[in-house]
Amino acid sequence: xxxxxxxxxxxxxxxxxxxxxxxxxxxxxxxxxxxxxxxxxxxxxxxxxxxxxxxxxxxxxxxxxxxxxxxxxxxxxxxxxxxxxxxxxxxxxxxxxxxxxxxxxxxxxxxxxxxxxxxxxxxxxxxxxxxxxxxxxxxxxxxxxxxxxxxxxxxxxxxxxxxxxxxxxxxxxxxxxxxxxxxxxxxxxxxxxxxxxxxxxxxxxx
Numbered sequence: 001x002x003x004x005x006x007x008x009x010x011x012x013x014x015x016x017x018x019x020x021x022x023x024x025x026x027x028x029x030x031x032x033x034x035x036x037x038x039x040x041x042x043x044x045x046x047x048x049x050x051x052x053x054x055x056x057x058x059x060x061x062x063x064x065x066x067x068x069x070x071x072x073x074x075x076x077x078x079x080x081x082x083x084x085x086x087x088x089x090x091x092x093x094x095x096x097x098x099x100x101x102x103x104x105x106x107x108x109x110x111x112x113x114x115x116x117x118x119x120x121x122x123x124x125x126x127x128x129x130x131x132x133x134x135x136x137x138x139x140x141x142x143x144x145x146x147x148x149x150x151x152x153x154x155x156x157x158x159x160x161x162x163x164x165x166x167x168x169x170x171x172x173x174x175x176x177x178x179x180x181x182x183x184x185x186x187x188x189x190x191x192x193x194x195x196x197x198x199x200x201x202x203x204x205x206x
Contacts, residue, residue, distance in 0.1 A: 023065035028107035032114045069111045087147030095193045137163040153201040
């Protein structure tokens with residue numbers, strides 16, 4: 001990310017979004033607990049008082065930045081998926097969008113992992129965390145149902161079970177990629193997920 005000073009935006013909402021955008025990128029780069037209000041203010045080209053005006057405490061801005069990042073990722077994902085009619089192609093696109101390549105998606109995965117860590121020890125993070133998980137599983141479930149209606153996925157597959165297993169497999173593989181587990185590359189991760197889709201949904205479909 002760029003750590004240069006940004007031009008301070010004019011409206012309250014612009015300022016708030018600028019703060020959140022800078023904060024989530026700092027979290028991805030440095031870690032949740034290493035980010036200071038002064039770091040955020042410096043990147044935004046504003047004062048610490050301005051950051052506190054919109055977010056009273058450090059935990060407030062950090063927690064909101066995590067949500068902001070995840071919400072933005074979901075919005076981008078939804079827009080791109082809706083443009084694909086074929087359910088199989090749509091699911092493969094979803095898989096490709098989850099691969100933690102260097103850049104924005106990898107940074108978003110860094111945020112997601114830190115969200116998990118915070119939710120493990122801070123119960124107040126869990127409702128939003130569980131809502132995001134439900135949304136992701138619902139996305140997969142709807143794609144599977146769409147493929148069944150289109151006749152390209154197996155009719156006997158349980159969409160809810162497939163969604164649960166595919167999201168869990170994605171998480172496990174991504175963690176291994178991000179932590180540098182030997183033998184687990186982005187290519188290997190993609191092969192695992194595509195093979196799962198083929199075995200569970202495509203093989204034997206009429």
